Amino acid sequence: MPANLSAASKAASSPDDDKAAISVKDMRKCFGDHEVLKGISLEAHKGDVISILGSSGSGKSTFLRCINLLEIPDSGEVRVDGELIRMKQGRDGRQMPADMRQVERMRANLAMVFQSFNLWSHMTVLENLVAAPTHVLKRPRAECLEQAEALLKRVGIWERRNYYPPHMSGGQQQRAAIARALAMNPKVMLFDEPTSALDPELVGEVLRVMRSLAEEGRTMLVVTHEMGFARDVSSQVMFLHKGEVDSLGEPKEMFARPPTQQFKQFIANFNK
């Protein structure tokens, strides 16, 4: 049984319930016979930073990818700012998006940062930042360029703005990728293990940027293995175990008194 329902119910009863920046209800996903997500729900309000923890294979990355429909969930609903993403039955009986335009609009509001950066390798850093805002949001190019330069200054790689991604370190690439996400002025930012592909000495620079984003009140969903970040920066921690929400709650509380045996074991393994 999910041990800590209080945090979830508290969130559900908050006054601007229907204005949750993002809400997911009962999401399920199978790969073949393997059930990866067994009905996961989540609600994030403006300014929430939710860390999603779990050992590998717990379904945490799949969950994040199902939210912006990079993976199509088998069932469940996603609402962004109260707007339901409409799904329909595909010809093969599986669920599929009813309106691709709506999905694209939704994705533009949920900027994603990937584990392996996925910067477009044939564009310079600056072009990477400008591409989506000009072509998806149709904003004027000059304005986008100005914003891009400001964002690059903020993440500390303005000097590298004319570099191509393969010419930069992993840490610099990930900071560029975060700037690329910020350039969309997203409502929610999705981080998919943003530091897992980095050399240990480069993790710090990326975490510093993420911490500053949290501090300025961005809404973030962060799939991560960084216990320090989860404990000190996030406003909520969600622990997934075998495709289910094992526990959910305030990070200080969760780490001080692990509500379940699984979570206790999980942090014990990390502190080793």
Added chain:
Amino acid sequence: MEFLNNLLDQLSTAYELLAAGWGVQLLWGIAWTLAVTVVSMLIGATLGSLVAAAKLSQRGGLRFLGESYTTVFRGEPELLIIYLFYYGGTQVLTGVARSTGSIGPTDILNMPSFLGGVLAVGIISGAYQAEVFRGSFLAIHRGELEAARAYGMSALTRFRLVIMPQVLRLAVPGLGNVWQLTIKDSALISVTGVAELMLSANKAARSTHHSLLFYTLAGILYLVMTSVSTPIFDKAERYTSRSFVRPK
């Protein structure tokens, strides 16, 4: 219904023509095509391994020669090389024979067409095979060569035990491609008068005025030859890389 009748008509004409001797001609054509291809591949393998060795050599001069060979013979139209060996060969042979007086001053000593054709196609095939061999050699794990050296193997032993088997294994898919290329190039030596498949089809088409039938047949036969070789090379690849597959 009319279409069906038409088709039956065509088929019976085709059968009559093939039974009248053109079928046998085409079969001989296949035999000659295969002969030309096999001999050319062998010439090409010999030249190709030498050229690959030259291209991998430490000596600048040898490397230049190897590079030039592959550049020239992959950069020239195949037809030109074939003409060069056939007519050029005739020119040389005639010149030599005339000057030694073994033929009259106005006589011509023709280059044997099979020899001329096979040399030309073999040399082209050699250029492509050289690239395949060179690529395979470069793909061998450096560490294995070092290990062989560390165990004190002589150059010859190293070549025989470590390099050769690996180069062969890695070269099989590439050689399969060159083999198909060589089959297709062999069609061009019909211009020298070797009675391979293309020339047989040509003769049949010209004398019966059924070009559509005979060129289609030739096309199908070439397709059969190139596609039959694919599973053979696949099998060879499995055989040569058997140490890389987990035994069942």
Added chain:
Amino acid sequence: MDPNFYLSTIWSVLKALPLTLEIWFFGVAIGLVLASGLTWMRASGYRLGELFARAYVFVFRGSPLLVQLYLIYFGLSQFDFVRHSPILWPILRDPMYCTILAMALNTAAYSSEIFRGALRAVPVGQIEAAKAFGMPMFTRFRLVTLPIALRLALPAYSTEIILMTKATALASMVTIMEMMGTAQKIQHDTFRPIEVLTCAGVIYLLLNLSIARLFAFVEYLLSPHLRPPPEQSQQIKPVPEVL
């Protein structure tokens, strides 16, 4: 040695260069259009289109270009409807059009395989990033997939283009007096095949080397992200081996 003979031969063959280039250009250009269509069919996911493209590639790669040329030039005129068609007949009785058609059909098969390979080699993550930023399919293709795939396809495609330069020589087999045909005529008239073919060979080689250089240059221009980073950009990159 007779320098005048060499010079006059080279001059005569060079006069046929425009014709060779014409065949080459139209063959390659039409082939490119067909190849794009085939690649699209193959990638579209429609069973029928995919089947057609596979069969097409199998047939045109598996048989010699000369057979394809003869089949088009000599074979198709056997059909009554071809001879009576006001559109088909003017094309199919002209050896020039037939050569261009055969070359285009042939190179389309090879090129579509190259393009398909390049499309598959585009890193999935970068396409996914484009999706995650809300780019519609066409924008995604134009901004991310296509530019990356083009760069990946370029080396193999330049080799294919050079094969096409060599293939133009087959036009001489259907009476066209392009460079090869011209060289052959001179060779028959003078009975000095070695000298004549050497002259033609030098021209073909120079032509192919220039095409290779041109492609290497385009490739260099299009792939700044694959060059060494700016600090080391003073180092001269060796021209990639294309031939």
